Amino acid sequence: MIGKDLNYAIQLLNAEAVVAIPTETVYGLAGNALSPRAVSTIFEVKNRPSFDPLIVHTSHLERISALATEMPEAARQLARRFMPGPLTLLLPRSGLIPDIVTAGSPRVAVRIPAHPLTQELLAALDFPLAAPSANPFGYISPTTARHVEDQLGDKIPYILDGGPCRVGLESTIVGFEDGQVVVYRKGGIAVEDIEAVAGPVLVRPHSSSNPAAPGMLKSHYAPSAPVVLGDIRRLLLRYPGKKAGTIAFRAPIPGIPEERQLVLSPAGDLAEAARNLFAGMRRLDAQGLDVILAELLPEQGLGRAINDRLRRAAAA
Ligand code: TXA
Ligand code: MG
Secondary structure, three states: OEEOOHHHHHHHHHOOOOEEEOOOOOOEEEEEOOOHHHHHHHHHHHOOOOOOOOEEEOOOHHHHOOOEOOOOHHHHHHHHHHOOOOEEEEEEEOOOOOHHHHOOOOEEEEEOOOOHHHHHHHHHOOOOEEOOEOOOOOOOOOOOHHHHHHHHOOOOOEEEOOOOOOOOOOOEEEEEEOOEEEEEEOOOOOHHHHHHHHOOOEEOOOOOOOOOOOOOOOOOOOOOOOEEEOOHHHHHHHOOOOOEEEEEOOOOOOOOOHHHEEEOOOOOOHHHHHHHHHHHHHHHHOOOOOEEEEOOOOOOOHHHHHHHHHHHHHHO
16 A cells, blocks of 8 residues: 555554655665564565675664664765665664674664655654665565565555655765775765765675675666666667667657657756656566667666666676
8 A cells, every 4th residue: 555644654663564755865674773573574575595695774863873883984974974865884784783784794884864754754763764665576666655566565564655765876885995985886875975975986786696795686676577788779670570679868769659658858957867767667678578688878877877787686
């Protein structure tokens, strides 16, 4: 059920049930992070492997100190600048966090979402919320309540509707290794903006196949149709007679029906492109296409995160 009833969401979460919640990045599938029972329900509903840890969401910077044992100076600076917002920090976990949340890792991922409804929700609860993106494992993240309903509607009691997500890409995940700032997932805050605060960073995606560094599976964000990257017009010659969809940055592709096209931002605005990406991929994927042909965006700002998602979709 989709609705805007904050009190009902609070009641369910207090009873260790899971609720889909809006954030500025994507919708999350939330449960009491301090309850192994609630957290294991999240893993079940998403069909997510237990070695892939969850981000812990809280409402205020002061509340992070209960979740982590220390906060490097660079983390403090990033937190002051970008929290609440699409930033997740990997910090040494405190004893409060159950093993199941971090998949046994000594680090916990923490984030303060900037969505007003979810801010209100978190402030009303006396525990933080563990929440992965509210999609079945490996599929595209949801950016509307309806996306969640379409895939998980019959598995969860409630979807809190906060409208379409303003950012549209998951949070940027940043950790700290021996004084070095590391970006593990490119996301809603551009790497350049992290560097403007914290100095040069290492960009090093995690792999879920590496148990010491749980994180990103390469085949993620994948529609059911195969995705092929390159120059779209040239690629079209390779798929004659196929029902092809296209993902282009600014300009439509001549000769392709409008409904099979995703134009991310006619104005060439990377933030707008980010906001449109996942909803557009879902729209294309609902049409039973043989193939989706996509071009990469400029490798700068949010374009780097968008390209990362397109490459992952193509790797599936
Ligand atoms: O924007 C977001 O971050 C959204 C919203 C709902 O907050 N959440 C999200 O969660 O994207 P999820 O679970 O779909 O992606 C979180 C990523 C996963 O790749 C996970 O492996 C990694 O963060 N992660 C979480 N905790 C971690 C930890 N303790 N150590 C290393 N990686 C971690
Ligand atoms: Mg996810």
